[in-house]
Amino acid sequence: MQESIKSQKIHSVIQTQDFSEMSNVVRQPRPLLRKLHARPQQEGVGATVRRSIGRSELKYFDPFLVLDEFSVTAPAGFPDHPHRGFETVTYMLQGAVIHEDFEGHEGIIEAGDLQWMTAGRGIVHSEMPVPEGTQKGLQLWINLPSTYKMTEPRYQELSKEDVSEATKDGVMVRVIAGEALGVQSPIYTVTPTMYLDFTLNPGARIRQPIPYSFNAFVYVLEGDGVFGSSRSSPVSAHNLVLLGSGDGLDAWNKSTRSLRFILVGGEPLEEPVVQYGPFVMNTQEQIDEAIEDFENYTNGFEKARYWSSKSSSGFGH
Numbered sequence: 223m224q225e226s227i228k229s230q231k232i233h234s235v236i237q238t239q240d241f242s243e244m245s246n247v248v249r250q251p252r253p254l255l256r257k258l259h260a261r262p263q264q265e266g267v268g269a270t271v272r273r274s275i276g277r278s279e280l281k282y283f284d285p286f287l288v289l290d291e292f293s294v295t296a297p298a299g300f301p302d303h304p305h306r307g308f309e310t311v312t313y314m315l316q317g318a319v320i321h322e323d324f325e326g327h328e329g330i331i332e333a334g335d336l337q338w339m340t341a342g343r344g345i346v347h348s349e350m351p352v353p354e355g356t357q358k359g360l361q362l363w364i365n366l367p368s369t370y371k372m373t374e375p376r377y378q379e380l381s382k383e384d385v386s387e388a389t390k391d392g393v394m395v396r397v398i399a400g401e402a403l404g405v406q407s408p409i410y411t412v413t414p415t416m417y418l419d420f421t422l423n424p425g426a427r428i429r430q431p432i433p434y435s436f437n438a439f440v441y442v443l444e445g446d447g448v449f450g451s452s453r454s455s456p457v458s459a460h461n462l463v464l465l466g467s468g469d470g471l472d473a474w475n476k477s478t479r480s481l482r483f484i485l486v487g488g489e490p491l492e493e494p495v496v497q498y499g500p501f502v503m504n505t506q507e508q509i510d511e512a513i514e515d516f517e518n519y520t521n522g523f524e525k526a527r528y529w530s531s532k533s534s535s536g537f538g539h
Contacts, residue, residue, distance in 0.1 A: 248429040248470030252438065254450045256464040257457060260291060260441075268298030274441060274462035276363070283464065284437055284490040285413045287363035287502060291441070291460065294319070294357050299350035302531050304523065305341035306512045307371040307502040309364045311417065312337040312349070313398060315443070317357030323347035324529040327377060331359075334382030336398055338409055342366070342373040344515065344522030348531035360441075360484070362417070367491050368504050370412050372522075378409055392426030395419065400487075402430055414489040421482045422447070422475035430485060431470040438465045438487035440473070445481035448474040 258280060260272035269292060274280065276288035287308055294300075299319075312319070318332040324346045331337050339345065351357040366373070385396050388403035397407040400416030407417075416436070420428060422445075432438050440449055440463040446456035449463055452474060457463055465471065475481035494504045501512040511521075519527040 248431055250468040251450055251470060251472035252465035252468035254454060254463050255466045258462045260460045260462060266300035269294040272460050282495055285365040285488045287365055290361045292359055294351045296351045296353050302346055302348045303500055304346045304516050305500045306344050308341060308366050310339045311362040312359060314359040317355050318352045319357055320350050320533045322531040322533060324525040336380045336385060338378040340376045342375045345375045346526045348533055350533040364413055364415060365491055365502060366412055368493055392423035393428045394421045416487045418485045421480060424475055424478050427474045429470060429472050432487050434469050435489060436487035437490050439463060441484050443482040445479050446477045447481045447483055448476055
């Protein structure tokens with residue numbers, strides 16, 4: 223990383239889920255409710271994403287707004303754009319992207335690195351690929367509760383080396399948020415969230431507790447996984463599985479090759495959601511205010527008037 227957001231980890235008092243009280247025993251595995259294949263679509267400028275949450279078939283899975291598996295090669299990318307009212311979680315799988323924002327934060331997010339950005343009242347930033355090769359990763363949008371939608375923007379960043387990992391019985395997990403196999407992430411979450419990256423060797427099984435109140439899903443990155451019941455049909459890469467109620471996930475790798483998937487869960491907010499592109503608020507009036515603030519460079523967007531990123535120069539503002 224450069225002089226980066228990594229030094230700005232959050233240690234303020236914000237709402238977090240106490241995973242230490244979560245049972246390590248899964249008594250009621252969550253069943254599969256629905257499977258969606260994430261088809262490629264164009265986003266940004268010339269970039270390709272596989273979107274599962276946030277498209278017409280699944281507009282919202284409280285508190286999750288968008289899940290994109292992205293693939294981008296320069297000069298394509300995601301040049302200067304705003305956000306308000308939610309968080310973006312960028313997790314790199316291959317290569318690297320350059321992040322810059324109008325507060326002067328900048329850094330390179332490399333394979334295995336994590337950036338957890340709370341946009342709050344307003345951020346304008348760019349996410350552009352490094353010049354060589356194809357860069358791949360995941361971006362998750364998490365809604366913020368109404369009381370935090372206008373909070374000051376903040377970042378947490380973890381380099382690959384700082385992401386908590388654990389290995390047991392043919393299972394390896396990287397703990398982005400929450401806890402698994404006895405290790406816990408240092409990431410603080412405003413909306414209580416778990417985010418786990420599992421790799422299962424052939425023949426391996428994992429029983430992972432999930433807080434009962436959470437909504438949860440699985441997204442398969444590589445291989446074929448069996449989830450919920452040993453009799454379920456295997457789920458292949460680029461598929462999202464919504465999980466039903468229960469206290470955990472039961473998953474198997476019955477194939478002859480490695481299985482990699484993410485398990486994500488979060489506390490539902492149960493609040494109205496009004497979205498207009500990069501702005502997510504509770505009412506249409508708040509959306510209108512966000513558009514007006516961005517267009518007039520007010521109420522959190524003041525620095526956007528004279529700022530443009532270095533990496534997306536030539537794309538326009």
